[in-house]
Each structure stands twice: as C-alpha cells, then as structure tokens.
Amino acid sequence: MDVLIHLFVGLHIIGIAALLGGFLTQMKAMGRGTARFVPGMLHGALTMLVTGVALVGLNQAQGAHINTIKIGIKLALLIVILGLVYVKRDEERIDKAQFGLVGALTATNVFIAVLWT
Template sequence: MDVLIHLFVGLHIIGIASLLGGFLTQMKQMGQGAARFSPAMLHGALTMLVTGVVLVGLNQADDNAVNNLKIGIKMAVLIVILALVYVKRDEEKVDKGVFGAVGLLTTANIFIAVLWT
C-alpha cells in the first residue's frame, strides 16, 4: 500500500508542478496584461483533484490518520482554482487579478500542505 500511496503523491506533485509552472512561465505576460491559462494549468489542477481524492481514500484504507479539516480547506481552494481556470481557459487574455489569484491560491495550497502538520 505504501508504494501506491507514494506513486499518487508523485502524481499529485506533478499536477501542482504543471499548475504552478504554467503560472510562473507567464508572469511576464501577466505584467503586460496578456497572460492566458494554458491547457497544462487545467490538466494540472484536475490531476491534483483526482490524485488528492485517491490519496485520502488510500490513507484511510491503510488506517493512516487524515486531517479532514486540512483536506477540506485544500480541496475548497483547489475547486476555486479549478473553476477560475476552467471558466477562463478559452479567453485570449485573462485579467491580471484573476491570473494572479490563481497563482496566489496555488502557492497558498502548497504552504497549507507543507506547513500544516
């Protein structure tokens, strides 16, 4: 079971790397007002959602303690990110505030995961 959990943790990290990487590569365009959400950002957010749900299930099945409040907050933040990226995915230019909010929420989600023990 540990190998399976570690596999999904790796996939979860790949998802967040895709989402945050898509944001970071467009920081210059955001400053110019020409940033847009790439398909990699949407797929990264979806990967995070699916692997996160699987990780909770695997950890509960393995009788590991799961902090439901932490998971609930992380999922709420991720759903907001996913909604913003999904709704604005086809727009040629995304407002600086919306694009910046996705980056800020993604970073907040990372810090919630790492610092909340």
C-alpha cells in the same frame, strides 16, 4: 500499499508542478496584460484533484489519521482554482487579478500541504 501511496504523491506533485509552472511561465505576460490560462494549468489542477482524492482514500483504507479540516481547505482552494481556470481557459486575455489569484491560491495550497502538520 505504501508504494501506491508514494506513486500518487508523486503524481500529485507533478500536478502541482504543471499548475504552478503554467502560472510562472505566464508571469511576464501578466505584467503586459496578455496572460492566459494554458492547458497545462487545467490538466495540472485536474491531476491534483484526482490524485488528492485517491490519496485520501488510500490513507483511510490503510487506517491513517486524516486531518479533514486541512483536506477540506485544500479542496476548497483547488475547486476555486479549477473553476477559474476552466471557465476562463478559452479567453485570450485574463484579468491580472484573476490570474494572480490562481497563482496565490496555488502557492497557498502548497504551503498548507507542507507547513500544516
């Protein structure tokens, strides 16, 4: 079971990397006002959602304590991220504030995961 949990943690990190990496590659374009949500950002967010739900289930099945408040906040942030990226994915230009919000929420999600113990 531990191997499976570690596998899903790795996949979860890959999802974070895709979402945050997509954001970082568009930072220069954001400054010019031509940033857009790349497909990797949507796929990364979806990967985070699926693997996060799987991790909660696997940890509960193993009898580990789950901090439901932390997971709930992370899920709420991810749903906002997913909503923004999904709705605006076909637009050629994204408003700087909306694009920056996705980056800020993604970074916040990472810091919650790492610092909230």
